[in-house]
Amino acid sequence: MRLLVVEDEPDLLAGVARALRKQGYAVDTALDGEEGLHKAQTTDYDAIVLDVMLPRLDGWEVLEQLRVSKETPVLMLTARDATADRVRGLDAGADDYLVKPFDVAELQARLRALIRRGARRARAALEIAEVLIDTVARTVRRSGEPVTLTAREYAVLEYLAMHRGEVVTRTALYEHLFDDSDDTLSNLIDVHIFNLRKKLGADFIVTRRGHGYCIE
Amino acid sequence: MKVFRSIRWRLQLWYGALFAAVLVGLGVTAYEVEAVSRMGRIDAELERGAFVLNGVARRRGPPPPRKGSTGSPETPTPRPVRSTQALAEALTAADEARGFYYAVWRKNEEPRFTASAGAPPDIPKPSESEPQGVRQRGRFREAFLAPNPGDIALVGRSIELETAEVLRLGWLLAGGGVSLLAIAMAIGWWLVTRALRPIQDISVAAAKIATGDLAQRINVRDGESELGALAGVLNSTFARLEASFAQQARFTGDAAHELRTPVTVVLTHVQNALAEGGLSEEQREAFEACLRAAQRMRRMIESLLQLARLDAGQEAMRHETVDLAALVVDCRELVGTMAAVKRITLTTELAPAECRGDADRLGQIVTNLLGNAIHHGREGGEVRVTTRSEDGAAVVIVADNGPGIPREHLGHIFERFYRVDKARTGTAGRTGLGRAISKAIVDAHGGVIAVESVAGEGATFTVRLPRG
Secondary structure: OOEEEEEEHHHHHHHHHHHOOOOOEEEEEOOHHHHHHHHHHHOOOOEEEEEOOOOOOOHHHHHHHHHHHHOOOEEEEEEEEEOHHHHHHHOOOOEHHHEOOOOOHHHHHHHHHHHHHHHHOOOEEEEEEOOEEEEOOOOOOOOOOEEOOOOHHHHHHHHHOOOOOOOEHHHHHHOOOOOOOOOOOHHHHHHHHHHHHHHHHOOOOOEEOEEEOOOO | OOHHHOOHHHHHHHHHHHHHHHHHHHHHHHHHHHHHHHOOOOOOOHHHHHHHHHHOOOOOOOOOOOOOOOOOHHHOOOOOOHHHHHHHHHHHHHHHHHHHHEEEEEOOOOOOEEEEOOOOOOOOOOOOOOOEEEEEEOOOEEEEEEOOOOOOEEEEEOHHHHHHHHHHHHHHHHHHHHHHHHHHHHHHHHHHHHHHHHHHHOOOHHHHHOOOOOOOOOOOOOOOOOOOOOOHHHHHHHHHHHHHHHHHHHHHHHHHHHHHHHHHHHHHHHHHHHHHOOHHHHHHHHHHHHHHHHHHHHEEEEEEEEHHHHHHOOOOOEEEEEEHHHHHHHHHHHHHHHHHHHEEEEEEEEOOOEEEOOOOHHHHHHHHHHHEEEEHHOOOOEEEEEEEEEEEEEEEEEEOOOOOOOOOOOOOOOOOOOOOOOOOOOOOOOOOOHHHHHHHHHOOOOOOOEOOOOOOOOEEEEEEEEEE
């Protein structure tokens, strides 16, 4: 999962990015509205965390311009908790909002819900054949037995599971799982897929030659 | 005597008294002038009669007596009049014509005393020392002339009719005066009412402002008048007052907003650090202390913002029917753990108490009162909650049997950040704004919150909310 965080306070930006990376997300950051909008328009993020008060372009304007071309789920961070502000944010196309100060755990939970909704999955647990993926605890069980995955392996599995039945290209996987700061070689995805097949069964992830991967 | 303190009554009394004095003065003068002039006319007539009579009574009498301007020339008067009989007859004839009576005293001739038939009996002889005079004898007025000591001619008449007339005049004047006074008082009342109306407007507006409705202004009817100018000055004062309150509320709100981001930074980093693990015990404790402080700041920010919104009247309140008894049952669960920790027994005596208001905000008050009662209560003590309806109000009472609140603090207990015990430890996690918020919410509902306490016996908080 790849996220964008737009926040003008560098310390807060660093803290939020760190908290989200810890959860296995690939996180891009932007310090002002213009940069944020540019990144949001050029990359397919799974969700965007957008502060309302931003230099150059405020959160409302970023949201408005983004909605012209993209449906990316947006979570607004606002310093105002007046009802009128929340209504305005939701009306403008924000998918959720969080009032500062917030707890990190709440931000993480709301983002998980947002990403699930973006993938049209209502439940936090994904069950595919004998494999159960708990997106809250970030654990995987196969026939009731815990399976140990690395953070990257889990991220690949979760993304494929979220898009179950769809063919996911290696580029899409690359884009959604690694952020700008990552210089991982693309062929490492093949390594993760290989490891996942070893742990979850050879047929669990199907390779469509020339297209990509798919969980059926 | 509240009536005499009122400006209206004082003006009315002064004005009435002054007007009455003027009326009495004028009336008495008119009465006196009329009475004196009538008496003067009577006296002149009588004196003229006495003069004529004197001539008649003398031996060398002049022509027949003429009485006043309307004298009766045909009256037969023998000349000279000597005989008593003749004199008496002459006098009697004259007497009957005008209602006068005559009396003559003679020194050297008989009869010594002659009176006309209509004369009252026992006319006393006037003092001989005066040559002439007028006297009042009961209802009779008499003029006499004594050219020689002992020879006296007296003319008198009854003034009963005149006295009655003058008396009637007096009553007329008095009646007219009272009516005039009544009319004048009515006009005065109207004038004073008109003059005081701006003051009434000012006092109504000022009273509303005193209860916190800062948007009130005086309706200035006439800006040119003295009171109109005063109202204008007061209005601009009220405007400044409102602006300064608004500024204060805005400042509190802005400051709280500005604190949001830094507190978020602290919370985020501390929570990251704690979640990532790998900390030594000391580091973990330090981060946990930071986390507690940041969470407290966060609650304080929320409280300050809520207060600022309540101050500015921007806190949107719902108007629904709320039963305080049901509210207490809900809030009881929230504070249950806290009470259990201090082994405090929560007893409730809940009668239905319905009022109109915002259930969330009212629940906030009840939770705050319960939380405070448990926090300040004695370990193993008791907190009693009572709800009931009385006199058109819904009442909730929260009483603890803790150490109570010293008398000198009771008046400040609802102030922001006010702490009874300045050195109290155990304030961790408390914002110091709970009671101020409770009061602001109660005020916004048009209710009353009050505290009673006897040191050493506990404190009792009572909230009264209007039913309608």
